Amino acid sequence: MLTPEEIETYRQAGKIAAEIRERVRNIIKPGLKLLELAEAVENMTFEKGAKPAFPCNVSVNDIAAHYSPPVNDTTIIKEKDLVKLDLGVHIRGCIADTAVSVGVDNSHQALIKAAEDALEAAIKIIKPNIPTNRIGEAIETTIKKFGFSPIGDLTGHAMARYNLHSGITIPNVKTPFGDLLKVGDVIAIEPFATNSVGKIVENNYAYIYSFLRERPVRLQESKKILQVIKEKYGALPFAERWLTKEVQGTKLRIALKLLLNSGVIRAYPILREKNRGLVSQAEHTVIITETGCEVITR
Ligand code: MN
């Protein structure tokens, strides 16, 4: 259960996340660097007195998720790009996770609406004791009505304080079984729609990491950044570019690689649609109430 203070904190985090999402979606245009977008989101978060719950994701076209621009990324938005802006805000560990899809030059409107309508269909039926597979069914049905495919390999998730993925998942397709939601659960619902098969493959690259467990590491730079990671981010995801004050360039790359190989941190590889179909996403964070749910990221 959540305390009244926690509920209020979630609402604050949600309000900030929604404000940032709406402001930044409107500046997405050809020629803009993905890195500028991500940094704008993260800087605004700090300016509003909150913290990023994870590095801002700016995943374009067939990239479904987990693309957070790396250090010195020069990738720019192009005409007709389908941009997914996925951001997280936390206040004292209470996380709001939200995403929007933007079709540059008003492109891809049907695909974007499929994900948005699926999200609304899910929100409409959420209430205590609903099994999560019924939510998946509502999402799948809505997306298929548009003639698109839901991405079953990706799911929504329950959240707890300082914990972005705390157990229960919310499927984007009808599954045989489901968990029951209960009052006070904090849930991120995130339908993904595609004009292709709806399967996901992992890229070789990862620009997002999180702390996993303590293990001895010898390299001085690894020790140094590990200290910072634990202090600043705990188990929440972080980006390499968030550590450039501590260690720079190749040394930072190597220090992270060593932590990864030692099992101290884990990586979140970039996820793309298997057949390089276009992918849209919509996401809100909700709190389950006695009668339904409260959307905190409207
Ligand atoms: Mn998200």
Ligand code: MN
């Ligand atoms: Mn999420």
